[in-house]
Amino acid sequence: SETDRRLKTRGVEHEDIVELLKGFRTMSDDGRKKLMNILRVFMIVEGKEQHGNS
Known part of the structure; x- marks a missing residue:
């Protein structure tokens, strides 16, 4: 899929x-919150990259 290809180019299997x-x-609630925040930032960055420099 497209997502798999994009992740592979970043070295993520x-x-x-x-x-x-x-x-x-198995994470604690605190660990989950931190991870979700990291993922949210990652998604925002990904979204900005796709739309080019505006």
């Missing part, structure tokens, strides 16, 4: 994401 999600289940 699908297995890494699966492992991360498995770890997410």
Whole structure:
């Protein structure tokens, strides 16, 4: 898929994401909040990259 291709170019394998999600289940609430904040920032950055420099 497109997402898989984009992640692979960043050196992220699908297995890494699966492992991360498995770890997410066993995380504390505090750890989850921190991870979600990181992911949110990552998504925002990704979105800006796609739309080019405006």
